[in-house]
Amino acid sequence: MQHTMEQPVLINGKARTGIILMCDHATNHMPIGYDNLGLTDQQLEDHIAYDIGAEAVTRKICELMGVAAVLGPVSRLLIECNREEHRPSLVPTASDGIIIPANQDLTPAAIEARKQAYYYPFHDACEKLVADHIAEGLVPLVIGVHSYTPTMNGEDRAWHAGFLWDKDPRLAQALIGLLERETDLIIGDNLPYSGKDLYHTMQRHGADHGLPQTTLEIRQDLIDEEAKTTEWAALIADLLDECLSRSDLVQRKYHS
Numbered sequence: 723m724q725h726t727m728e729q730p731v732l733i734n735g736k737a738r739t740g741i742i743l744m745c746d747h748a749t750n751h752m753p754i755g756y757d758n759l760g761l762t763d764q765q766l767e768d769h770i771a772y773d774i775g776a777e778a779v780t781r782k783i784c785e786l787m788g789v790a791a792v793l794g795p796v797s798r799l800l801i802e803c804n805r806e807e808h809r810p811s812l813v814p815t816a817s818d819g820i821i822i823p824a825n826q827d828l829t830p831a832a833i834e835a836r837k838q839a840y841y842y843p844f845h846d847a848c849e850k851l852v853a854d855h856i857a858e859g860l861v862p863l864v865i866g867v868h869s870y871t872p873t874m875n876g877e878d879r880a881w882h883a884g885f886l887w888d889k890d891p892r893l894a895q896a897l898i899g900l901l902e903r904e905t906d907l908i909i910g911d912n913l914p915y916s917g918k919d920l921y922h923t924m925q926r927h928g929a930d931h932g933l934p935q936t937t938l939e940i941r942q943d944l945i946d947e948e949a950k951t952t953e954w955a956a957l958i959a960d961l962l963d964e965c966l967s968r969s970d971l972v973q974r975k976y977h978s
Contacts, residue, residue: 728840729847730793731793733792734784734788734789734791737789738855738858738860739790740863742865742927743783743865743866744865744923744924745780745791745794746868747773747776747794749794749797750797751795751796752799756824759824759825760824769871770817771797771798773868774942774946775869775951778945779869779951779958783962785955795840795843799817799825801833801841804920812841813825813833852864861933862933863934863966864927864928866924866935866937867937868940869942871942872941881909882940882944883939883941884914884915884939885938885939886912886937888929890929896965897961897965900961901957904957934972940954
């Protein structure tokens, strides 16, 4: 069966506000022709298929601040946009103990077809947005928006949110400090994941250009309803707005 092509969603593509959001696990969408990868509809509603609440938070921040964003077009189970191309987990064979039937023993050609249809278009859209900002001399803050399940591999995660980083902690540390100042939430520093391991989208579109960047991770039970996503979007928008006024984060002009 022929597979349908899905393009990444671009929000406020003309905006030049100094912030770019990237939400690579925005949707659990499975294009026609993949037969849900052999999974049930219920499994596709679970956290293994996408980052629950992340799309809504991203869209609401864009609405509040007028900033630009790119949303991934398909489920992370089809292809994982936040992985380097050579990583075995680019097309996961299992997630949180669930075997992905249609991802077993894929040929290189089948993986390449998914990359051409979904992976490259997402990263091309992110690349263009960053390049357009830089071409205008702007130095955008680049933020990945993710969420994580409260329990993974039988372990409870105490953090309400976390910020990931690799070699450049500036934006992550600024946002951690602001959240700890404004709230009583437990905030993870490179937790529940480490940006030294899972950071491809931010590395490629932020760090590789010398731009301040971090991945925001919010626990999914805190953004699993519309009212909650509205509250979190408003909180993060306020923090990002403050970051835009900080000279240690924001340079007025980009110098290559």
